[in-house]
Amino acid sequence: MGNSRELFQKCEDQFGNSRLTEYRPMEWVLVADLEKLQEDFSFLKVHCQFNLLLDICGVDNLSKKEGNLSGKRFEINYHILNLEEHIRIRVKVYLDEKESLPSITALWKGAEWFEREVWDMYGILFNGRPKERILTHHEFIGHPLRKDFDPKKRIPLSSPLPLAPHDTRKLRGLPEDGHWLNIDPSHPITKGALRVMVNLEGEKIKDVLLEIGYLHRGFEKLCEGLNYNQIIPYTDRLNYCSAALNNIGWCKAVEELMEIEISERAKALRMVFGELARVIDHLISLGTMAEDLGAPTGLWFFMELRERISKLFTSYCGGSVNPSLTRVGGMSHDLPLGWVNDCLNTVKSVEHSMDDLSKMFSQLPWWMDKTRVCPIEAKDAIEWGFTGPCLRACGINYDLRKVSPYYYYGDVEFEVPLGSKGDVYDKYLVRMEEIRQSLKIITQVLDYLPVGRLNIVDGVSLPEKSEVYKDKKALDKYRSLIRDGIKVKPGEIYSAIEGANGELGFYIQSDGGNTPYRVKVRPPCFPLFQSFSEIVKGNYLSDAYATLVSLNIVPGELDR
Amino acid sequence: MSKVKPTRDFAKIEEEFLLEKLVLTTKASGLIDWLKRRSQVNSLWTFPFGTSCCALEFMSLSGETQSAGELGADLTRHSPERSDLLVVGGTITEKQAPILKSVYEKMEGPKWVIAMGACAASGGPYNTYSVVQGVSSIIPVDVYIPGCPPSAEAVIAGFHLMKERILKGAQRGVLPETIEKGL
Amino acid sequence: MILKRELYQRHGYFKGILIVLSLQMSRLLKMFLSVFKKDEGRLAGSEDQRSSKYKGMLALTVNKQGELQCTGCGLCQAVCPSDCIDIQFDKKKKGVGAFNIDLLRCVFCGLCEEACPIDGIRHTAEIPSPGHFEQNWNIGIATLAYRKSLNNGKGLLSEYTFDQQDLNQDNETVLQDEGQTSNA
Structure with missing residues (x-):
């Protein structure tokens, strides 16, 4: 220091x-x-x-x-x-x-x-x-x-952008002729919202042009007209595979801007749900990797594990894809009775199944042949702005939970897996190991779960409904909090958490009202996809597919 | 305070398209039509056009725990020329709209559309500069499934409703050029 | 932590096939044997297959006297992120005149249920069911507060039938008074 x-x-x-x-x-x-x-x-x-x-x-x-x-x-x-x-x-x-x-x-x-x-x-x-x-x-x-x-x-x-238009090729100094192949958003490998145009020479790729923005929904413009709590359902839909982490990132940013402290129980619960969301995201990413690389039943193995964890979210807040489980100042409500037992049982059964699953893919010759391709060097990764599992697969030890711990991450024991070459096999191994480490964190936090009231911040958290029924003062406070929202003093902040794909950052500027003046999301997969055109040059088209799925691009987060 | 307008003129449409008023064609070809509809209903090949969160929900639908296989509708073909049911799930933006329209036009023969979720049905919570407020201004929709995302049981119920509709012979194969965009 | 060196060693093809086959056979065996296992029971907070927190179809609460609990204060309209609630306050009745929800825009997020101080609107456990394109997706009080036990099966508002309520919404009084609050 x-x-x-x-x-x-x-x-x-x-x-x-x-x-x-x-x-x-x-x-x-x-x-x-x-x-x-x-x-x-x-x-x-x-x-x-x-x-x-x-x-x-x-x-x-x-x-x-x-x-x-x-x-x-x-x-x-x-x-x-x-x-x-x-x-x-x-x-x-x-x-x-x-x-x-x-x-x-x-x-x-x-x-x-x-x-x-x-x-x-x-x-x-x-x-x-x-x-x-x-x-x-x-x-x-x-x-x-x-x-x-x-x-x-x-x-x-009126009509979509033509394939590899001439002006774009001229701007980038690409040759005028060449055989261009269009991989449209309706191709199953692109998850519905990416467009990749490749220039092929035989089977090898010479150049790549990318087009994004097929799921640009105007999240940042919308935020300028909504209260801080009304934005939470929208943050769910940014990275829809791990929705709880986006909620936590947003609420943490607003709380740091307002300089308020939440209760210990809320911090521990946020850690637990964040790690569960990370496990779900990795499972979905590995499942789609298995399917797109030729093992479609692999998808169902991973999805079955995901279903077990989604049941935990459903029993807490009614939905696993769009939970909206945090509020500024704490959580939306407390755990139901018996949830902790169910969580520990589920974690044990998932850990048990992970051992079998990893034996079905690691070290097998056909899997290694397909995935030991397109290595990335560490200094290139830093130049492009990589963070998260893709950076750790290149060998760089940078995880926000270890480096600048927030909540209780400094008190739990876990390890950060590192790869060596940065190829697709390394990313697969890093994600599998991170699932196990997240499950370890969950058991440690649940063993020492703090007790007490959940939402303790006065003037920010809503009063309990039982008080509101009897007391006129509480009712007035309730009404003004809902109708006007939370007022935040003028200032700005950039706050980041370790998302499932990398560093998920929120930059908020406030000018004293009850709606933010400017909100910017730093999406972790934006720089990852940007580097795609350079990584795959000179490789086969099937290797490019493998690299694309290993980067885990979620269009909701890429285009906002 | 904004007043919510009704999304379409119900009285006029009810006259044209009310389900009870649709009848089978002439009696002579009744048996062939009946057989044709039965076979169409029991083997719907779907094209899942999923762009965002609803795609995840649709994917988990044909998994191990819930199953649309009983309806014969979980055979997904990622090719418009070989499918007859288009399931649109997820937000459709202005950039994506020409692609959706061309996929629909490439599909052959009798074809049906299900709009799944709030975003495909009406733009959902996104009333912004880049989101199409409802897929029905681009392609004719048959069944809406509300929810965000709709649960698996709701989607299966939607498939059952689609079956009823096909058996009665209802089809909206005409492009709604007269409907204003963004209604 | 660096991943173990042995993870980077390749098995041969024959050994690989043996490993995968044995894993699949053991999985199959476990599936057969699970038929004889006792049922573990349901997860906490869940009745049947769905949890008690499931955010399903919306409903307006009707109290024990058979009247609508909602007073038309408009808090749920203020908090809804997708602007799908439309409330019209009736000055003569001093209560809610019309309450419309655009079901196709609703995101089922639960913020309106949280915002109402007197539990006037809530999410039920019923799944919002799919419907045809041509049906009415802008639902009013008659559907939201329908109870079979009231008014011989006609529901809460006996002077309105379903279609009439929805098509007459242009003729309702269009005022909303900000000062009127709930005085439960």
Whole structure:
């Protein structure tokens, strides 16, 4: 930790006292000038080892009531991570309508799609980058996240983007001719919302073009008109395989912004449900991997295990795909009687079945032949912005639960499995082992489950209904909490948890009202899919299929 | 406060499409029609067009614990030329709409559509700039299954309802060009 | 923790087939024997196969005197994320005039049940059933508060039948008074 003090001193000497501040422990903010932006970024990357680009987020300050310091219309926030010291820095740049930013794709390869998204949503140009939309369709007019864009104005599309259009090929320096194959969203391997266009030479792939945005539902624009508690059913549907983790990530971000502490029992319950959701996500990912690689009954083996765990969610809150189980300040309700016993029994039976299942796939020659393909080097993974099981399969030991523990993760014993080569077999092994470690965490937490009241935060959690029936004061409080929602003081925060696929981050800006001013989700599979075009070059098409399913792309999270 | 408009003009549609008013064709071909419908109903080949959470629910439907196999409707073919029932599950965005329409047009012969879930039926909670408010403005829908996501028993009940509909000969094979988009 | 070295060693084809076959046979045997095993019982909080927290079809509560519990305060309308509830307050009756829910938009999230201070609206255990395209998906009080035991099977509001209630919604009084609250 002494290193972080030295690093801070070094950066302060370079940038000056007024521009660099320590907003929270291990979270720095740098207010940069437009002219010196390129030098600042090279200093950060080369001399201070801020080597993983997390997110680029734009904000429109048009209707902000408080907190607009510079008076300019747009604000761009870059979130960058230092892997060794676990420090996050937020670089803020302010600019006006006609100004443009320098592009940083030369420093971080993973910045390309983030910059395209900023152009799509705000209309801000980056020098040297073409005007290519990514989430909205190619006939869209306007920039949706600007404050003067009507959220209900729909623009229909007349025909889909043609296969490998000429302008796109020219922009990327691809050859004019070539045999292009279109893998459409209705192909079963693409999970319904991805489009991959490959240029084949024989059976080997020469070039790949990607198109996403088939499930872009406007989550971030919707959030600007909803209360903090009303957003929870929407976060369920971001990564629909592990819905509980999204709820927890959102509520944790809001609670850190408001600086409130939840009860011990709520923290433990959130850990338990988070780990159960992680197990479900890994099971679904492995099941679809087995099916797409030629073992369709493998899907049903994994799904049967998933059904056993879904029953736990159903008995708690009535649904396993869209649970909405947390509220800001705690949980929606307490555990039913006997749930803990059922949970422990289920965990035991799943652990038992996992041993059999792993013997059916690991070390077998046909499985290893199909999956020991497309290795990824560790330094490439960091350049692209990988986090989660895909990064750990390359050999880098970075798990948010160990590195900056939140809730009680510092008190439970578990290990982090690491691979060596980063190929599909390593990702499969890492996920199988993570399931076992999550089950271990659940048993430890349930053995020492704290007792007490669940929702203790006054002014944020709803009073009990039995009090509301009798007391007029409680009724008034209840009414105002529901009709107006929770008020959050002005400020901003970037808060992250270890999601099933990687680092799931929420960046929230508030200007004092009861709805957030700007919400940005940092989806873990965005940088993963971006790197797909580079990983599979020179490999066979079937190996590309294997890599695609091993990345575990969930379109609800990719397109938001 | 927003007033919820009724989604379509019921009085007019009830006159045209009420199920009890639909009758079989002429008596001479009655037996052939009857046999034809029976065979269509007992072997529906489905094309699951699932884009988001409803696809997960549909997938677990043909698993070990719940089964649509008793209806003969769990044979999924991922090819429109070989299927006659299109099950749309998940949010359909403006980008996805031309693809859905072309898949429907490629299907041959008598074809039926089930819209599963709130998002496919009416846009669901997403009343935004990029989501189609209801699949029925693109393709003609036969059966709606409400829910988010609908439980497995509801989907099987939807298949049973589809069976009844086919046996009575109801079919909405005409594209709704007269219905305004976004109703 | 690094994964064990032996996980990266390949078995031969013959050994692999033997392993998988033996695992499948033992699985099959367990399935046969499970017929004779005693039933473990249901999970906590579940009656039949579904849990008591299942968020099914919506219903308006009717109290013991046969009247609607809902007072038309509009809290559920304020909290609904998909804007599918529409309440019209009747000033003459000083109660709810019309209560419409667009069933195709409802996400069955449970926020309205949580928001109502007097348990006026709740999720039942009944599954929302599928229906034909042509039927009425905008349901009103007559469907939501239907009880077979009231009014000789006609339900709560005897002066309305099902179709009339839904088609007459344009003629109801269109006022909602913010000041009227529930005084249960």
